[in-house]
Amino acid sequence: MAKSLRLMLIGGMAISVLCGVSGLSHTTMAAGKKTPYKEIEVSDGGTITGSVTFDGDVPEVKILRIDKDEQTCGHDNKQSEQLVINEGSKGIQYAVVSLVDIPAGKKAEATAAVLDQKECVFVPHVLAVSAGSSVDLLNSDDVMHNLHSWSIRNPAFNEGVSGGGKLTKKFDIPEIVKITCDVHKWMSAFIKVEPNPYFAVTDENGRFKIENVPAGSYKIAAWQEKLGKKKSEVVVKPNEETVVDFVYEKK
Ligand SMILES: [Cu+2]
Known part of the structure; x- marks a missing residue:
């Protein structure tokens, strides 16, 4: 009797191990291939507002030495x-705040994204699309x-553009892309x-302000090129405003 019970147990284990393996491979496949963002009609969405600030003495601003094309630059x-920090509010400009892994929501607006080179500076310094x-x-x-x-996931490019000229590039894959100008080494943007x-x-x-968010709980993150990433969580309620503040401490 004891022998047959042991056999039954072994049989049961074998079955559960098989199930476990098949379940695991399925999950791994799902994780490797991220579910694409789904555009839906959002009604009664909420708003997330807040700030990204610096706690501590504002570091001295780095000065870029202009040593070329001075008549233009x-x-x-x-x-x-x-790293642009407002002396009064301690607010940090050009940080990007974004919702992480939201599965579905508003349609991506077809705004004309422009990164200009003006007086030998990229304008704006940080562009999010x-x-x-x-x-x-x-x-x-x-x-x-x-x-x-300096793309890794999107096709990289390195092209000259003459005065008054324009290049149009498409960015299909989420990535933080650094852009530089090889002619003027002080120029950089993201x-x-x-x-x-x-x-x-x-x-x-x-x-910052993020609008028309479907009610729910989300991960939210701030990114700043010198200070790195900060993560938080937010609960968005219908037609309500939720405040999220990110504070970077001086290292
Ligand atoms: Cu340049």
Whole structure:
């Protein structure tokens, strides 16, 4: 009797192990192939507002040395925009706040995304777009610039663009893409390609607003090129505003 019970147990284990294996491989496949974002009609969506601020003494602003094409680029050395902190509000400009892994929501708006090269500075310093967006890369100056993308997941490019010229590039895969100009080594910018349309770049007071979010619980993250990433969570209620504040501490 004891022998037959043991056999039954072994049989049961064998079955459960098989189930476990098949279940595991299924999950792994799902995780490897991320569920694409689904566009739906959002009614009674909520709003997420808040700020990205710096706690501590504001570090000295880095100065970029202008040593080429001064008639266009200017004779004064420029302030770096790699870390822009408002002295009063301590708000950090050019941080990107975005919802992580939201499965479905509003349609990605077809806004004309533009990254300009003006007086030998990229404008804006940080641009965020939904995956699948085209970006017009302009040269508003009268000197030759270059557009060098340090993409890994999207096709990389390294092309010159003459004064008044334009290149249009499409970014299909979520990635943080650094853009530089090889002609003027002080020039840099970032294009942050987002998997969904729920993102915002902070303004000069470090403030942001993300609208029309379906009610639910989400992971939310802030990214800043020098300070890195900060994660948080948010519960969005229908037609209500929820505040999320990110604080970066001085290291
Ligand atoms: Cu340039």
